[in-house]
Each structure stands twice: as structure tokens, then as C-alpha cells.
Amino acid sequence: MTFASRLTRQPIPHDADAGAEAARAFADLGPDLAGLLAGTAGCSPYLNGLMTREEAWLRAALAVAPEAAAEAELAALAPVVLADLPGALRQAKRRLALLTALADLGGVWPLETVTGTLTRLADTAVDLAMKALVGEEIRRGKLPGQGPDDVAAAGGMVALAMGKMGAAELNYSSDIDLICLFDETRYPGEEQDARAAFIRVTRKMAAMLSDMTGEGYVFRTDLRLRPDASVTPVCLSMAAAETYYESVGRTWERAAYIKARPCGGDLAAGDRFLKVLTPFVWRRHLDFAAIQDTYDMRLRIRDHKGLAGPVAIEGHNMKLGIGGIREIEFFTQTRQLIAGGRDPSLRDRTTVGGLAALAAKGWVPEATAAELTDLYRAHREVEHRLQMVQDAQTHLMPATPEGVDRIARFCGEGDTARFRDALRGRIDRVAELTEGFFAPGEAEAGPELTPRMAEIVEGWRAYPAMRSQRAVQIFRRLRPQLLRRLMRAANPEEALVALDGFLAGLPAGVQLFSLFEANPQLVDLIVDIAGTAPALARHLARNSSVLDAVIGGAFFAPWPGTATLAADLAAKLAETADYEKKLDVARVWRREWHFRIGVHHLRGLIDAFEAGKQYADLAEAVLAAIWTPVAAEFARKHGPMPGRGAVVVGMGSLGAGRLSAGSDLDLIVICDAQGVEASEGPRPLASRAYYARLTQALVTALTAPMAAGRLYEVDMRLRPSGRQGPVATALAAFADYQQTEAWTWEHLALTRARPVAGNMDLGAEVEALRRDLLAAKGQGARVIPDVAGMRARLAAAKPGGGWEAKAGPGHIMDIELLAQTAALRAANPARRLEAQLRAGVRSGFLSREDEGALLAAYRLLWRLQAGTRLLSETVLDPDTLGEGGRAFILRECGAADMAELAAMLDRLTAAAAAVIDGHLPVEAAA
Template sequence: MLTILDIEPHLKTLPEALQEPVKSSLENWQTLLNQNNPNLNPSDKLIQSIPKVWCCSEFVAESCTRKPPLLVDLIDSGDLEGLYSEHTYPTKLAHLEIADETDLMTKLRQFRCREMVRIAWRDLAGWAELGETLLDLSLLADTCIQAALAFLYRQACELRGTPLLADGSPQQIVVLGMGKLGAYELNYSSDIDLIFAYPEEGALPDRKETSYSEFFTRLCQKLVKVLDDITVDGFVFRTDIRLRPFGDSGAVTLSFDGMENYYLTQAREWERYAMIKARQVAGDFRMGAQLMAMLKPFVYRRYLDYGAFEELRSLKLQINQELKRKDRLDNIKLGPGGIREIEFIGQAFQLIRGGNEKALQTRGILDVLAILDNKNLLPHVDAEQLSQSYRFLRRVENHIQQYQDRQCHDLPTSETAQSILAYSLDFGDWQSFKSELDRVRAAVQSIFDQVFAVSKQQKKGNLSQKIWSCVAEDEELKSYLEKGGFQSAEETLKAIKDFKNSTALRRMTTKGAGIIDRLMPQLIESVQQADNPDETLIRLVKLFEAVAGRNVYLALLSENPDALNQLIRLASASVWICDYLALYPVLFDELLDTRTLYEPLKRDDLNQQIKALLAAIDIEDLEQLMIALRQFKHLNVLRVAAADIMGLIPLMVVSDYLTYIAESIVENVIGRTWLMLTDKHGFPPDTSNDNINFAIIGFGKLGGIELGYSSDLDLVFLYDCPDGNAMTSGEKPLSCSQFYGRLGLKIRHILDTKLLSGVLYDVDMRLRPNGDSGLLVTHIGTYEGYLKNQAWTWEHQALVRGRFIAGDQRLKTHYESIRHRILGLTRDETQLKAEVRDMREKMRATLDIKATNKFDLKQSKGGIADIEFIVQFGVLANAAKQAALTTYTDNVRLLECLAKEGFISPIEAETLKTAYCTYRDIGHKQVLQGDKAIIDEIEADGLRKQVEGIWHKVMGSAGN
């Protein structure tokens, strides 16, 4: 039998000033307990815990004193010292017999009181980790909501009839738990935020033809009453339904259609934050899954939403102002460095990146912080600090609330309460606790300020602000610009003013205009570090005007000074970058991470990335596939361009990378298109997903591994099958020739269809047999016959750079044998030379520029085309005798082979290689500056004359 004598030795562990009041309270409890004559035999561990729990929670002490059997039951059942599973609460409630609504309210409150005593006891005694406490509180709330709803629904259906879904099955509401309840993070004396919805509208077959809306509204109102009303037994959970659509003025519950319409058209930005943690806690879970899927796009945008930083910063500022007004800055939830700041940090990244980073579509803040750490979105030390701080602050919060079961987040002001709180958290006194709390809050606030750049927003340069605001005379503003290093101050000021008064800015929302007003002073100040500040600022102003309707990208730059500085560097070096970002602003996010921005992916990495990207897209979702492929291309081309602009990779590597990107895309387009068609039509005979009897051959720059930034793809589609009339194996069979024709059409459609996100590649298929009038896909046997018997010399020239790109490896071997045989045909060298020379003259007459003193890098005499034609002639004239000339497809290695075989001298080969690489390097740089591949003749005079000389020697005097 437990007596006060058993407990008394452990009272000495309490602070001296608290020992007597606790002893007095325990003696009172002991007197009342003895009246029930319990046979109570608690463990030593439990006896030792009693003084601390009694001291730290008036709620526990009063609950046990008011109802002595409560603690007896907790001890005898083993619940006090044992762990609960997720099924424990529902099992315990299921044993209760409920007579009516009044009985329901009574027994739920009694059940809640028992379990809250248990949870507080385990926490204060140090038996439960924070995670257990929060989960138990959340599961307790779930169970009470579910039990109350189930009873009230049965009662309502018996009274008025059962609402039905369109399929005739019973219809029930869906209850969403918001905030900490939704995230399984409920604090000890928290209220619960609920939103109600029902799947379909309709009417009951009663006399009044009661609408489902009315039926479910009454049901929800009763549910709130059962949970929230205060009776002699207290309450179950304070219940708040103000987060519903339209808040207090809105309907208590809406249909799914009504919910979708609201969140798509009228919901406010802060409601996105509320929805991050939304979770179904009761009702029809099958229909609830549909509702949650419908709401997800509202929360997680498909693009990176950096406007979330400003929204959350603004919300936090409002909270701080309200706390200051009420003198409540010691609020550990909402005050500086409090719980809400940690949650805002996690939510900001979730809202910004959650649409792309699926892992961030989770509810618990500790899980979010771990993900941010693993993905290097937060420095490890910051993520660790925030996690530790969150655990500490949540324990403080729970202990404050466990003292009197009050929803309070303010630190206590009385000395007794302060002493009790410090003791409950294992601190020697209030000062030592307060010192640690201040340290934790300062650390959180510091990270919060870094993430949200609060201080930076308040410290912008006055001069830059004046220039953007145009609050001084023009002469004074131009003087400011000149002092900042701007050489063309008048032109620059005009560009700023034109932008400020542009139609694009006038159409911006108030929110967007605010972002611009923060961003432009930052730009004016930061761009002064560029070598060409005037030109760079004008380029960026044009870019900002192009994306002015999309606040998210401007917010990214405003919120991330490093990203803005990266953009300034790139814009200073290349106008092409600005044009590219204007076309594909989704790439702005790439500016954040310099580790990936300047490191283009190698072929294996590209394939790995694209396969992971496509794995997340449904096989039938053609539009999403095309969008994803375009984003993949744009992203990786930007990386190549950035590295190129900064001189981090040489010319040959630029072309290699651009070619790898195209090859990866083509290879994966074949794979996905094959799956689409075989899923619908079945497989052609003797094929599988590994043996598709289809190949794509690349010519020109793709075949020569020499792609540039704006190159198109010269392609030929080949297939092989014994019988073109044989049928595929599916439910909707096609002949093999039809099947491969459709395969080619779909591949081309994916590659060159123009979407808002652009085209993947312009595709040129005029090199297929019979050109534009020929079949899109050619049987490989027919292809060889055409090349041998019908092809023109220029088509054999093109074959010099023909290379297998993707498809069935067996066709690769077959194609390469054909190429070797065709290139190795014996030719009349004099006739061949005349035909090649005539073709070059026709090209030059049609394509060369007419401007005086200008040099077209490709088409002018002594340019790239002359070098290519020399190589092609050399291969066609000598491959019959020198089979090694059919090995390569790129001009540089072919020149080396031609020198080795004696067609040209090593010195001539080196001259042509130097000219070829120089021209291409200049051409790349011209593109990146937004210019055509045309330069002043004098710039290439030496190389041009050398190439002309070699052309004259090899090809003869005609045309030179």
C-alpha cells in the first residue's frame, strides 16, 4: 500500500521552497485515496517520479486528487509506465458504451483527462522523448475526433437518412487536421484546427429534401460542440474551424468542387502555409485521398516560388509587431527566435522547392530540417542547431502548458512558476534556464535572419534607392551613376526610367512591384562591380522586363544576393545568357548553386539524370514528358554556356557536352516512344524492349560531335524487319512498316514541336532517301540500295559525318558496315573533285554574305565549309584504298587521318585544324554575344588566306 512515507524521501529532490506545498498536496491526495481502499503497489521508479510530477503540474495533482481512482487505474493497467502503439487509443475508446450525445461528451472528456495525465506524467518524469509526447497527443486527438464523428454520423443518418455518393455507397465527410495536429506535433494544451469537406452535393429523400450541405453542416456543428464545449468535466479539445475557406464568414463545410474552386481562385497566400501540414484525421479516408491530391498543386507549385520568403517575412513582421504591442516578446512560440521562426524556415523551403523536391512534401519540421541538411539546402551546422533548438523549445512549451493545462506560450512571471519550470527542465535555477533559453533563441533568430535576409533588406544603399526612385534631378542622378563607375550615365538612366515606366511594370501586382522596388537598388549597387556596368545593367533591365509578370524569378534574385551576383557576372560576359533566361526563366534557380552551374554533366551523368526525370512521368503523359525534356535540355545547355563564358572548358569540350546532351535526349525519346507505341499496338515480330530494330543516324554537326548552341539536328531514321507487312502483337495491331512510321513521327513530334517552353531541337531530315519526298523511316536494306544506286555525290559527302546516335545496337553494326562500304566505293577522282567543287560554289553563291570587308565564318572563301569540303573530298577519293578513313566522323580526327595517309601534308593538316577550331571558337563566342557568325575580314585574314591556298592546291583553281 502506497503511503506518504514512501514518497517523503524523494521530496528532498525538489527545490526547498517547493517541498512543503507539494507535501501538503500529496497528503490531501493520500487522505482521499485511502477512502477508496486501493491495493496500490507502484514500482520504485514510479514512486520516485511522484514528487517531481506533482510539483511541476498542478493539472496532474488536481486531476488525481479530484478523482483518486484515476491514478490507481493508470498504475494498475500498466499504462503509466508503458508505451502506446497507434492502435491503443482507438482500442480503449471502443470498449466504452455510449448511450447518447450527452454521454458521449462526458466519456470523451473523462477519457481525455486520463490520457492527458498519463502523457504529462511520462514527459515530466523524463520517461518519454519529445517525439513520443507529440505523437501521443496527436493520436489522442485523432481518436477523439474519429469516435465523436462516427457516433454523430450514425445518429444523424438514423434521424434523416444516409447521404450517398454517385455510385450509391454511403457518403461521409472528410476532416482535415491542420497545423501541429496535421504534422503529428500537437503540443500539450493545444487547440485543434479543423477543416471539413464532403465529396458530392445532393439531397436526402426526406420530406424536406434536406441538402447534403445542410446535413453535413449540422453534423460538423455538432462535432465541434462535442469536442469544444466546456462542461463540468472540462473539454475534449478546443476546436478552431476558422482556417476553412472564407474563414468565419464561410460555410462550415464545402463540397470537394467548392473546395477546389476556392483554392484555385480565391485562397490567400497564407493559406498555402496552413495547408503544408494538412492531414486527414477522420471521415472517409478513400475520398479524403482524392481531396488531398486535389489540394497538393495549390500548396506545391511546379515552379520554384521564391515569393514565399517575402510572404513569410511579412507574416513574421506582423506577429512581432503584435507581440510588441502587447508586451509579449517572451512568447516562446511566436517571439523572436521562437518555434514559429524554425517552422517558417522549413516552410519557406517547402513552398519554394516542394513542387520539384518531392521529399520536401512532408509535414514534420524535424523531417524537413533533416532533408534540407541532406540536400545541402541548409548548412549542416544550421540544420543541426535548428533541430536541437526545436526540441528544446517544444519541451519548454509543453512544460509551461502541463503546469495548469492552459494554452499558454509566455514564460511565467511569478518566481514560484519560474522555479517550477526551470526545475521541470532539469535546470538548477531560473537564471541558468533563462540563460540557455536566450542562447537558443538568439541562435534561431540569427539563422532566421540569414535565411530571410531581414537585415539586408533594411540596409540598401541610399544612392541606389534614389536612382531607382528618381527622387532627384536628372543631373544629380547621372552624377550618382558616374560616381558608381557607369560610363554612359545618360543612356543608363534612360534605360532605368524606361523600365520603371514600362507597360510590363504597370501591369505588375502590388506584390510584384514591391519585389522590383527592392531588387532594382540591389542591382544598381551590385552591377557597379562589373567591367561593363552600363551594358550589363541595360541587358538585365531588358531581362527583368521580359519576366516582369512572373514574380517568383525576381523574388529569387531579391532574396539571394549570391544568385544576383552570379547573374551579373554572366550577363556582363554574354547577352545570350539574358536572352536565354528570358525565354526559359525556370532556369533562374540554377544561378543559386555555383557547384553545378559551372560543371556540365558528362554523358553517363546526363543519362542517369534524364532517366530519373522520366521515371517520375506517367507513360501516357506526353505533354509532361515534352516539358520535362525541354527543361532538361535548357538546364544543361545553360551549364555548358556558363562554363564556356567563364573560360572553364575549351572549345572541343563545349561541342562534346552539347552533343552529349542531344544524344541523351534522342536516346531516351526513342525509349519512351517505343514504350508508348508497344503499349498500344504490341511488338513487331522478333523485337523486345532491348531489341527494337530501329536506329537514328546523325549527320552534320551532330554526326561530327561538333554541335553549337543553336544547332539543329540532321537525322535519318532506319528500321529493320524481314516483312514490312507483318503485324504487331497488340490489341490494336499495325503492320511493321506502319508501326515504325508512327514511331518516327512521334519521335519527331516530341523533338521539334513548339511549346511555351520552346522546342527541343529543330529537326532536319532532308538527308533521308529522296529528301522531303521520301518516307520518314527507311528500311535499312532500302537505305543501302539508295546510297549505292541513287544518291548524289553531296549525299555521300554528308555520309562522311554520318554517325549512329541511338537505338538498337545491332543496327549500329549494320549501319556502320553500310557506311564503310559506301564511302569505300571506287570513284573517278577528277569527276568527284569537279562535283564537290561545283557543289561548294553553289552553296557559296546562295549562302555567302554580300557585305564588303565581312567574313562569314562558315560560308566565305577560306571558311569552315571549305575545310569540310576538303575533308569530304579526301575521304571519298581515298577510302577505297585507305579503309581507316571511314573510322571517324569529326573533322579534326579526319584531318589527322588524311595527313597520315598522305592526302595532305602534316603542316597543311595542322593549318586546317587550327583554322577550323579557331573559326568554331569565334562562332561560339559570337553566339554568346548575341551576334551572327560574321566578323570583320581583317580579323581572319591570315587564316583565311592559308585555307584558300590549301583549297586551291587540293581542289584546283575553279572558283578561286
């Protein structure tokens, strides 16, 4: 489509004479184009001059689609030689400035196409200038080791486009912000000579683009966003820049790199540099402290520019003033900094795209994002009109009513009063939508406290989290919210003591206090945890980063299941090459998911049985994902696994798919070297030693205390021959042992065995062997006497009873023992207790009444066990259990008070013990 066919609007001439003259000059183009050109000439002396100077080119450009005209102008620059490049670039700038202005004023192009076209010109200019100048340095022999073929990659030099250029959002008279770097690895031992050449290139390039000549200028070029610009050269090595950002990089520099992209020279090297810088820009934790940094920066800008005070249309700064463009950009970028480290989908360089991404993930309400997008586009159009008048790099509304009248006409509005009202409304609305996010409120008065509570609160001043003045300032605003919510707890003083333990354990405060201030729902959660599970609160103080997950977008989404969890962790492990870092990544990831399960259970979103399943899913996912890097790291040293490899088998509660918050993992490893005697690698090992040491490597990966803690404690005593047997067992030896040497208790253990990681084809054979063994061993005459004897020994070693859910007559271990016996006797492969009991009923070993009594006791006991392990690591003690914890346990167990719960336990466990006594009598053990 031609330019004229796409016109939707036009400006109104402010200077009637200039407009009339342009209308006459271009009357032959038709009334629509003539009207557009007349309105433009009557509002902008600068564009009027360009129309006269480039009239012949303009007539041709307006006869075709504007995209084709722009492409032709950019393509014409490619073959230009260095000597002619400054003039050619200035001509292209004049023409594209005129074309984009008319496409903007006529509504032919949306904002993004206007700014995108200006940015493409800037990219082209930087790239051509840089490569031409680097080529000259190479020709003169000033770049060590570089030849003509290296010009295409600018000898390893790259320009990073920052700010609006990086986001393809250049305004009409924008300068361009560049950071120039070079890849020092191309110049081993000769870095200083290379740097000197690249500094010359940078200075000449900036002059070529910026200098005003009779032909005009291309782009004003600003190099001050580079690291420590007051003392560093205009072009730095990538290593020097990386060192700076890692050591002293600031929040505003992180925000600047949201929009950064390579725009000229060695684009691949630029991409590598930005990837290296990812941890600096995008923090792994939710960085709410960035809000305060941005708020302080906004105030400094306003004070420096004299922009504080009431808004007046005359002289208002559309970029930096209250309700201006920068407010929307800061609003968007700060939220991206907060959450983009955890969610790469939020890392859009553009303001409009960033708002859309934030809305899609729930960080900004969709209505707010849509409204800010419209306001942003409207503000940018006014900004462009201000700059088009005289090609001035300005964001200030005119200082006189006549000047405002000109801008109103330039925007196509003939009623200046209406223009003023609409503009003022947009400014006020931007301020309204953004100010509340940045401006911290004043500290409110807190609730009245008892003397003991007041003494505790006073002691907070001395905690490590309050070391910095910034932390103290944030916490002063936060404290009244904390205390008000505490006063709603079942026992406020008790909850305050628990919260005190949480605060005392915090190593630092700024990040966490900022997180709380920006997300009041987390305050409720912390108070809930402190008032219910003080031990969990103390753990949380040492691992507060898990709170990021609560507001990270998926904390309350449906449970994803083992396969999705394993794939997610595997993807995260693949992002780092370092083995030790992989183990830390796994610990942080597991800790967040483990915390999620606990919170869901504590708040009643899931019950004890769903929590048990989720803990088991999580453990299985960790094993499945961690096995790959453990095996790969071991293979790197000792070669691939001999034969078919190995399978990790979950035993006990893991095999049954039901863990509590504090469960360790019962594992065995079964391997099959297929007769291969040794591995083939840098340091080969005999097959038996290989699998034994690989198993130890897995155990170490799970249990080693690292910066992020442990993954799990591991128990391997269920392997053949227990502690005396090899930690990895060959498949044939395992089968032979189970057939000829294993005790009845080892066959009972097989009833819950389940392959969870490693070679799952081998796991299928282990499962087939398990089923055959259950069928072969379950009917032996010694099964019942052996189990009865085992029960007697367990009772003597762990008498349990009372509030101890696991040990004792008719308690969990006792019921599990009978359920496993039922599965073994029935040769049934069921692993879960409920299914094992049902198998016992079907085989006639148990009656339905037996099943009912056992299940009633087990369900209550499991709820008690799961709830207790969430609150503490010890046996439930009602006398020391806080009111919040007591309420949680009673809710879980369905009792009105602790006396009723005790009576229920006595009654149901006695009934279960009677059933078990009937099937595993003491005399049978004799």
C-alpha cells in the same frame, strides 16, 4: 525497459506541500518514480489531479514500458460503440496526457515521441468519431447509396490534419486543426443530400471531441482553416475546395498544406486530394516571393497580438513572440515553399525533418539547421511546461516572477536567474538566426550615374515588371545592388543598356526581383550576362524561370551525361498524363539545361569543346526521352508500330556529338515494318503512311512553338532523295538507295550518322549497314572529283571568310568536308572530326603536317563559332560587339586583342585551305 529504468531527469517541486504529499502516496514505487511524481505534483495542479484520479491505472502503466501502456490504451478504443465513445475518448485522453507528461518530464521520451503519441491519440479519436457518426447517418438512410460496408471509408469523408497535428507535433494542450471534405464523385446527382449529412457528422464530431463534460474533453477542434471559413460549411466537397485553392488560395494556405495529411475517414480519398493540390502548394518555380508574404504575415500577427517591442521574460509569447517557435517554423516552411516545388525531398511535414532536409540540400547551413533544431526542441519543452500547469492552451510565460520560478522548477532548474538567462539567450538566438532571412533591408543609396545612365534608370518605372506596388518596393531595395555591380563591368554604360533590355522584356517583376534579393549571386550573373551577351539577356527576360535552376542545387554539379539526362526527363514526362503538357515540360526542362551550358561556357567553367559535347548530349537526351510519349500518343490513335518499329538517326553535328548554342538537328528516321501492311488500332494506317506521319509527329513535338517555346529546329534534308524523299525510310529501301542511287555527298553524310532514339536494336543494324557502305563506297574513282565539285559549289554559294567561322576557304565546313572524305576513303566509322582526321593519317590520305594544320585552324574556328553563337545569332561583328563580349571571345580564342585574333584567323585558315586545295584540287572537280 520499464519506465523507472529510463528516467534521466525530474522536475523540482514548486509547491513543497503538494510534492511531499505525492511522494508519500507513491513511496512504494521507489525513490526515482516517487521523486518524479513529487516534482510533477509540486509544479502542476492539473497533473496532480490526474495522478489522484487515475492512480490505479497509473501504477500499472508505470510498471511496464511506456510504449506498451500507450498502445494498450489506444487499442482499447477500437471496439467502443458510439454511445460510449465520448466517455472512452475522454478517459484515454486523461491517461495518455498523464503518461506523456511523465515521460516528457522524466526524459524517458524525446520530444518527437511525446508529440507523436499525442497526435496518435488525436488521429484515433477523429477516425473513430467520424466513422461512428457516418455509420449512424448510413443507418438512418441519410447518405444516398451507402451501406454498412461503406462505414470503413466513412462514406468518402476525410479529415485532413493541419498544422501541428498534420506534422505529428501536437503540443501538450493543443487544439487540433482539421479540414473536413468529402468525395463528391461517390454521389452523382445527390451531392447536396450527402453534403448535408457530412455537415451534421462534422458538427457532431467536433462537439464530441471539444465539449467539456465531467469527464473532461478530448481535443479542442478548430475547423477554421477550411477554404473561406466565414462563408463556407464545415464540410466541403473536394471539387469545391480544389476550385477555391486554384483561384484564390493564398501563401499562408500553401504553407498550411506543407503539414497536411489525411488523419481520419477515407484516407485514400484524402491522399488523392492532396496529390491534386500539389501544384498549388509546391510551385514549379523557386518562389522567393513567399519570403515577403511570410514577413508581412509575421508583422500582422505581432501587431494583432501586441507582441512588438522589447522582449521581457514575464508574459513573453513562446510561440508567436520575437524569437519564438513560430519564427523557426516560418523559417523552415518558407524555404520549403521556395524550393520544394522543384525538389520533393524538401517536403517533410515536420519542423526538425524539414530543417534536416534543407541542410542536406544546401538551402540552410548545416550548423544553422542543427542550432535551430536544438532551439526548437528547447522552446517546445518550455511550451509544454506552461501548458501542463493547468492544462491551459497558452504559450505565455507567467506574468509574475513567482510564476516564472514555477516554470524554472518544472524544467528541473533550481536557479531561476540561470533559467532566465538561458531562456533569454535562446530567444535572442532564434531572433538572430531568423530575422535576417525575413526582414528586408532598407534601400541603400546607389552609385553616381552619368546623365545618360540616369535617364535609362528613370525609364524603368514605366516597364511592365513595375506594374505592382509590391514589385516597385522590392526593386527599390534591389536597384542599388544592380547598379553597383554594373559599375564594375568593363563598360558600365554598355552593360546598363543591355540590362535595360532585360528589364524591358520582363512581363512581371515580383517573383524575379524576390529571387534576386534573396540570392545576390544571381545579380552578379545577370550583370555578367548583360555586359557580355545582350542577346542572351533579352532571351533570359522572356524565360527568366531558368534562373531557378542556378540555385536549385545541382547547377554547378558535374555534367551528368546523356543517360542520366534522358532518364531524368523521362521521369518528369511520366508525371503528367496530358500529351501537350508533356511537350511543355520537355521545353522547360531543356531550356534550363541549355541555359546551364551557356552560363558555364560564358563564365569559363567549360570551354567551347566541352560546351559542344554537352549541347549534343542534351539534344540526344531530349530525343531519347520525347520519342516514347510521341510514339505512345500516335499508337493510341493508330495502333502500335507495324513490324519492328523505327530508329531516329542523328546526322551532321548531332551525329558527330558537337553542337553550338543555336544548332538545329539533322535527323533521318529509318523503319522496318517487316512486311506488315498496316497498323492495328482505332484508325489503322498503311505502314508507309504510319511511319511518315509518326515522323511528322516527332518533328512537330520538337519544333512546334508552345508557351515554353520550341525544343529544336529540325532539318531532314539528309534523308534519301532529300526534300523529295519520304520523311521515314524503310530499312531495305535505305540500304538499296545507298548502294545504288546515293551520291558521294550522301555517303559523306553517313560518316557522321548515329542512332540516337527509338528501337536501338534496329539502330545497331543501321550502324552495321553504315560501316559496310563506308567500306564499299570509299574507294570509288569518283569520290575525290565529286567532293572537289561539291566544295566548289559550296564556295560559290557561301563564300564566307573573314569573321564567319563556318563558311570560307579553310573554315569549318571546308575542314569538315576533308575530314569526312578522309573517313570515307579509310572506311573508318569515326564520327568526330579529330578522329576522322587521324583515320586519314593512318590510311596515308593525310600527312601529320596536314593534320596539324587542319586541327589548328579548326580548334580556333570552333572556339570562335561556339562563342559567337552564344552571344548572338549572326556572324561576329567586332564593331558592334560590346566590351564584355569582346573580352569573352578573346579569352576563348587565346588572343590579346581583335587585331591579333584576325591575324591568327587569316594565318591558320590560309594554311588549312592550302592543305585542302592539295587534296581536293579544282581540276579534280572538272
